Amino acid sequence: MTGPGFTVEVDQNPYLTAGAARVDAIVTITASGVAAPSGGGDALEMIIIDCSTSMTGAKLRAARQATAAAVAELRDGVAFTVIAGTHGAQQIYPPRAGTAVAGPATRAEATAAVERLRANGGTAIGTWLHLARETAQRHPGSLRHAILLTDGQNGESTGALLAAIAASTGRFTCDCRGVGTDWQVDELRAVSSALLGTVDIVADAADLAADFRAIMGAAMDKGMADVALRLWTPRDATIRFVKQVAPTVEDLTGRRTDVDERRGDYPLGSWGSESRDYHVCVEVPPKPLATEMLAARVALVRAGSDEVLGQGLVTAIWTDDEALSTGISRGVAHYTGQAELAEAIQEGLAARKAGDVATATARLGRAVALADASGNDGTARLLARVVDVVDAPSGTVALRARVDDVDEMTLDTRSTKTVRTPGRDAGA
Amino acid sequence: MTGVVGRRCPACAAPVAGGDKFCESCGGDLRAQRAGTADAVGTASVCRGCGQPVTPGDGGYCPGCGLLASDGTDRVERDLGVLAGVSDRGLVHSRNEDAMALGRHVSGRIAAVVCDGVSSSPNPQVASRAAAAATLDVLLSGEDADAVTPRRVREAVAAGARSVAALGTGDDGPSCTLVAAVVAPAGDQVVVAWVGDSRAYWLAAGSGSQVLTTDHSWAVEVVAAGVMDAASAARDRRAHAITRWLGAGGEPIPELTTFVPDGPGVLLLCSDGLWNYLDDAGALAAAALPRATADPIGAAGALTAVALQAGGRDNITVVAIPLPLVRSSP
Numbered sequence: 001m002t003g004p005g006f007t008v009e010v011d012q013n014p015y016l017t018a019g020a021a022r023v024d025a026i027v028t029i030t031a032s033g034v035a036a037p038s039g040g041g042d043a044l045e046m047i048i049i050d051c052s053t054s055m056t057g058a059k060l061r062a063a064r065q066a067t068a069a070a071v072a073e074l075r076d077g078v079a080f081t082v083i084a085g086t087h088g089a090q091q092i093y094p095p096r097a098g099t100a101v102a103g104p105a106t107r108a109e110a111t112a113a114v115e116r117l118r119a120n121g122g123t124a125i126g127t128w129l130h131l132a133r134e135t136a137q138r139h140p141g142s143l144r145h146a147i148l149l150t151d152g153q154n155g156e157s158t159g160a161l162l163a164a165i166a167a168s169t170g171r172f173t174c175d176c177r178g179v180g181t182d183w184q185v186d187e188l189r190a191v192s193s194a195l196l197g198t199v200d201i202v203a204d205a206a207d208l209a210a211d212f213r214a215i216m217g218a219a220m221d222k223g224m225a226d227v228a229l230r231l232w233t234p235r236d237a238t239i240r241f242v243k244q245v246a247p248t249v250e251d252l253t254g255r256r257t258d259v260d261e262r263r264g265d266y267p268l269g270s271w272g273s274e275s276r277d278y279h280v281c282v283e284v285p286p287k288p289l290a291t292e293m294l295a296a297r298v299a300l301v302r303a304g305s306d307e308v309l310g311q312g313l314v315t316a317i318w319t320d321d322e323a324l325s326t327g328i329s330r331g332v333a334h335y336t337g338q339a340e341l342a343e344a345i346q347e348g349l350a351a352r353k354a355g356d357v358a359t360a361t362a363r364l365g366r367a368v369a370l371a372d373a374s375g376n377d378g379t380a381r382l383l384a385r386v387v388d389v390v391d392a393p394s395g396t397v398a399l400r401a402r403v404d405d406v407d408e409m410t411l412d413t414r415s416t417k418t419v420r421t422p423g424r425d426a427g428a
Numbered sequence: 429m430t431g432v433v434g435r436r437c438p439a440c441a442a443p444v445a446g447g448d449k450f451c452e453s454c455g456g457d458l459r460a461q462r463a464g465t466a467d468a469v470g471t472a473s474v475c476r477g478c479g480q481p482v483t484p485g486d487g488g489y490c491p492g493c494g495l496l497a498s499d500g501t502d503r504v505e506r507d508l509g510v511l512a513g514v515s516d517r518g519l520v521h522s523r524n525e526d527a528m529a530l531g532r533h534v535s536g537r538i539a540a541v542v543c544d545g546v547s548s549s550p551n552p553q554v555a556s557r558a559a560a561a562a563t564l565d566v567l568l569s570g571e572d573a574d575a576v577t578p579r580r581v582r583e584a585v586a587a588g589a590r591s592v593a594a595l596g597t598g599d600d601g602p603s604c605t606l607v608a609a610v611v612a613p614a615g616d617q618v619v620v621a622w623v624g625d626s627r628a629y630w631l632a633a634g635s636g637s638q639v640l641t642t643d644h645s646w647a648v649e650v651v652a653a654g655v656m657d658a659a660s661a662a663r664d665r666r667a668h669a670i671t672r673w674l675g676a677g678g679e680p681i682p683e684l685t686t687f688v689p690d691g692p693g694v695l696l697l698c699s700d701g702l703w704n705y706l707d708d709a710g711a712l713a714a715a716a717l718p719r720a721t722a723d724p725i726g727a728a729g730a731l732t733a734v735a736l737q738a739g740g741r742d743n744i745t746v747v748a749i750p751l752p753l754v755r756s757s758p
Binding site: 233234235236237262284287288289291292293294295297313316317319320321 | 476477487489490491492493494496518520521522523599756
């Protein structure tokens, strides 16, 4: 058995026409042999449950079951806590400072503690994040992960939440779930996006346990924390953007930390044996025909180190052969469309909320056409619950007069989900 | 002096004792002198764009401006007196994927190999360099009586093919063409082998010039099969697609011809970077002769210049071998 390995594959058309400056590439990063740490000693799991008054009844019962299901998934040896969130944050397990170590006894104790959860209070997600961050800071080097569940709108100022998100960034990763339809997609997306996790709606509380089990199962498969994409670009180059494009669209451009004059790191969070795609777009100074240059070097490193886990090269070659320079890489074309799809959905839904029917119809119509052309059937189905599709290829749609909140929120939260290019592995 | 160059093995650069016939390190024949693309690789260490030093750790690109660093092979000129070659990047390609290897044995036997990396394969220059060097090694080894024979030339090409196959498997491996020639010490016996569309020509005064090879290419095969006439085939998009090559998925089986010159002339080996512009044997002879009989490096340079002036769309490699051998006394 070999150790963990990362392969970096670059899909691009390196040929540029005279004077062209923009270089696009899809970089597929595949980790293999990244097993969970044996004994579980290098992992921290935090389960954060909204216990505000609105959770009373079926939602809290479901949250208790879901938490118990997630606790049951914990591998022996993993450090964990359960946090009850209201207008403040309270650790309910272990019932003392610090974390518990997963084992038969602690799992049973945690499950019993969760049974005693009561709903009473407000919603201050920022305070929950602060407590999780303080816990995570006592586990440097570990895989640090949280599940955050809420059912309502945050009661804090936007500034307070953003400050808590900023303080937590890079400290732990966080998957967010909204139960019901009274929570704000934008708020949870802000958390999950910055903390390199997922966000989703669980419309029916009865589905919560299965969802938590799946999240925790995936978390238990992670084997390497704090991986970063290190991008080298040549002198006088401009980085247009760096985006994750599969499995979801996530713009990483603003998350760069400079390493030196030519290199910067973009945090990618923790990895199991999985594959993700990134779209890197740089502008380089045009060179004479027949000249080849390195437009970017994409390396995987452990954050804060120079240990290169894998790397790929993005090149540019100027040519007067139009047969070469006019071809666009299939991956670049596909993911440019997927990123536009996410954007069109979010803009369309925002316009719809604002009562701008013309913009909403145009943007959601565009989304329908993009989803259709790229074979993104999941997103196409969600769109069809929000608009009446007259002709998918041309994006001819009519807004529905009545749309369930559930359908609108589901489309919104899942708008960033992409499909890979046809013919390629569906990936992890 | 003999073919021994200094006190180092010409093949592996290991130090050798003065009287040794074979290298203690690599087993190479020290009675042979070699030159070519291989000894040019890696000689450039400064970015040709911005002047910044480029180290092997930089992976072939300038660490400052990103420009592809020259690997030393943009222009290779090698003159062994009795034969000489020029290999040039041309004006359109960003690197030289051709390779040449020239050698002369102390016995008087000479050999040369030209390979052209297949651009649609990854890092084809690695294949062409490996094939040229490995093939030449076999052509220069052993005694003359065995060396200038079809059997040994086949072995030489097989060694070249093995060296390319070792570079990669499946569709990921690099590949190249090959044309090789070995000439007996008296210059009266020539064996030529080829795979793909790199060519050998015999250039002579008067009407004796001829192409010695038949391309392993789509155009030649459809014409030979009577499917198309030569003019239509040459115009076809697939005309230049080769049907045999060394490396990934290829058929590395050489075709051979034995040639006995009936008078003085010049044996020319070249990649398609030259013959794309000048493919008629008589026209090549007109451009190269009479200079080539006494000044092979000058003639190789002149033919390369013809291709460059015509556009230089591909890498250009030209090796000139005057026969009977130029009497040089180095």
